[in-house]
Amino acid sequence: MxxxxxxxxxxxxxxxxxxxxxxxxxxxxxxxxxxxxxxxxxxxxxxxxxxxxxxxxxxxxxxxxxxxxxxxxxxxxxxxxxxxxxxxxxxxxxxxxNANLPELQQQEFLKNDYKKTLDSIGFQFYKDALLERKALTIENSFMYLNDGISDTRLTPTEDLARTYRRICSKQQIYKEMSYGSLFGNEKLRRTLANYLNKTRGLHSAKENVLITRGSQMGMYLSAKLLLKKDDAIVVGKTNYGAADTLFLQNTTCLLRVSVDENGLITDEIEQICKEKPIKAVYVTSHHHHPTTVTLSAERRIHLLNLSKKYKFAIIEDDYDYDFNYNHSPILPLASHDTNGNVIYIGSVCKTVAPVFRIGYIIAPTDFVNEAANQRRFIDRQGDALLELTFEDFIKSGDLDRHIKKVMKVYKARRDLFCQLLKQRFSDVFSFDFPKGGMAVWVRLHKKYSWETVAETARKYQLEIGEWQRYDLAKTNHNAIRMGFATYNEEEIYELMKRLSKTMDEVRLN
Missing domain, CATH: 1.10.10.10 (Winged helix-like DNA-binding domain superfamily/Winged helix DNA-binding domain)
Structure with missing residues (x-):
């Protein structure tokens, strides 16, 4: 009816x-x-x-x-x-x-409030305390003292967008839009191998290249292949905090050696090798992270000879090779490796903008093949269209032109940043002018603490960040990285103004 x-x-x-x-x-x-x-x-x-x-x-x-x-x-x-x-x-x-719906546990819902259902969890899972980091919420009125990142306002977005549109409009582009190679786009691998051979003295072919989603993925895959629970890896007493965390997830044996003005002290590495086997040494040879020092030529040769003699891998993280202000860049360890001991890791994220997750592993073919097998289960493949865009960006010379442009900008910012640090804070800060990179390694006078500085800085809308991560080895060096590349001239003056107010108050207390 x-x-x-x-x-x-x-x-x-x-x-x-x-x-x-x-x-x-x-x-x-x-x-x-x-x-x-x-x-x-x-x-x-x-x-x-x-x-x-x-x-x-x-x-x-x-x-x-x-x-x-x-x-x-x-x-x-x-x-x-x-x-x-x-x-x-x-x-x-x-x-x-439906009469056959399973019985749903009765619970009180708030009207139009679905967040409440996500606040509790109905199952158990494993947490890793190593990965816990304080989440920073930076208000618009605050300035954040980062540890050295590029200024995304200088990114050639229009050039990249034009290239991306042109590639997407090609008649046969649909062939690039399905499942592809685990190794990354073949054209980019070939172009990147040629580019790195030309600019960094490498001796690589397409078969030695695995495209990754940034250098962090390259380190993750390398650690996965090299380290088990009791395997030993050597790092600096001051070291890139994310690398320490990554390696500790794979092994309980993280061995630290000293770092001085010439980089890792390789004599200490040799002494370790005489006492026990090691699987790898992690090094940021060009500008050591976090101290910015360069590994000397003598120690480079020594480290390569040690790797040959004791058969360990060298994970060379060349995160900011492109930024050198006082001299031509020193060729990486990988350029002198004739025995297949170096795993060379880098990216274009630092150079262009962090959002473009294009990185690479350059290593012997067998290692690259196995890394690709592992990559299958965390990220089946990269973004082929973005990879083709950067293949064109590199091959056309646009990447080199961008590097030359930002190098001049960052050098001027480094000079102003360091000049003001020296003028205003010589009694509390000590540092060396960095020869390259995007940050200064700043040591605080021992009678002060970064905890006090960070707490005081927030009164003046300045966020210092996680200063603790620079000393995971508990050496009490009392130093942090201060990035300068992100800020233009006006912003550098404003940052120094806030830092001055902070340190004035710290001095009085």
């Missing part, structure tokens, strides 16, 4: 739906189709047990009239709920809430 011809039945249906009518809030200007909005809200009512299994729903025409929508909207909603299994149709009887 049609409810439109039976006023009593229609009245009963309206009364039945009335308690839930206000639950349906359809937004006609929303990008989500009305039938999907209605479907999702029906699901909420069912989950909340306001509509229980075997409840009969009104006909599509009646519900459409009640909600002031087209009947086709309700029909599409019911079809969607049928497909998902929330409803069932019983011939000659009507549409019902």
């Amino acid at each position: 049609d409810s439109n011809n039976n006023p009593d039945l229609k009245y009963i249906i309206v009364q039945f739906m009335f308690p839930y009518k206000t639950s349906f809030q359809l937004k006609r200007k929303s990008k989500q189709a009305l039938y999907l909005q209605l479907s999702n809200q029906f699901i909420v009512l069912i989950r909340e047990r306001k509509l229980v299994p075997e409840t009969k729903l009104p006909g599509s025409r009646t519900l459409a009239e009640l909600l002031s929508v087209h009947r086709k909207t309700v029909v599409a909603c019911y079809d969607e709920l049928l497909l998902q299994g929330w409803l069932e149709v019983i011939p000659k009887k009507g549409t019902f809430i």
Whole structure:
């Protein structure tokens, strides 16, 4: 019987739906189709047990009239709920809430507040205390003293966008949009190998290149292949904190050696090798992270000879090779490796902008092949269109032109930053002018602490950040990195103004 011809039945249906009518809030200007909005809200009512299994729903025409929508909207909603299994149709009887839905635990829901359901968890999982870091929420009025990142305002976004659009408009581009090589786009691998051979003295072919999502993925894969629980890896007593954390996830044996003005002290590495086997040495040879010092030529040769003699890998993280202000860049260890001991890791993220996750591993073919096998399970492949964009960006010379441009800008910023540090803080800070990179290694006078400085700085809307991560080995060197590349001249003066107010107060206390 049609409810439109039976006023009593229609009245009963309206009364039945009335308690839930206000639950349906359809937004006609929303990008989500009305039938999907209605479907999702029906699901909420069912989950909340306001509509229980075997409840009969009104006909599509009646519900459409009640909600002031087209009947086709309700029909599409019911079809969607049928497909998902929330409803069932019983011939000659009507549409019902599925009688076979599992019992849902009754719980109190807040109207239009779905966040509450995500605040608790109904299962157990493993946590890693090594990965815990304080989440910083930086307000717009605050300045953040970073540890050396590029200024994304200098990114050649228009050039990259034009290249990306041109590549995407090619007739055969669809061939690049399915599953591809685990190693990364073949054109980029070949172009990158040629570019690194030319600019960094490497001796690599396409088969030695694995494209990654930045240098961090390269280190992750390397650690995965090199280290088990009791394997030993050597790092500096001052070292890149993320690398320490990564290696400690794979082994309990992290051995530290001293770092001086010439980089890692390789005599200490040799002494370790005489006492026990090691699997790898991690080194940032060009500008040591965090101290910015360069590994000397004598120690480079010594380290390569040690790796040959004791058969360990050298993980060379060349994170900022492109930024040198006083001299031509020193060629990486990988350029002198004739025995296949060096795993060379780098990226274009620092050079262009962190958002472009294009990195690489350069290593012997067998290692690259196994790294690709491992990569399959964390990131099946990279972004082929982005990789093709950067292949063109490198091959056309645009990358070199960008580097030359930002080098001049960053050198001027380094000079101003260090000049002001020296003028205003010579009694509390000591540092050496960095020859390259995007940060200064600043040592605080021993009678002060970075904890006090960081706490005071917040009064002046300056965030120092996680100063503790620079001394994971607990050497009490009392130093942190201060990045300069991110700030223009006006911002550098403003940062120094806030830092001056901070240190004035710290001095008084």
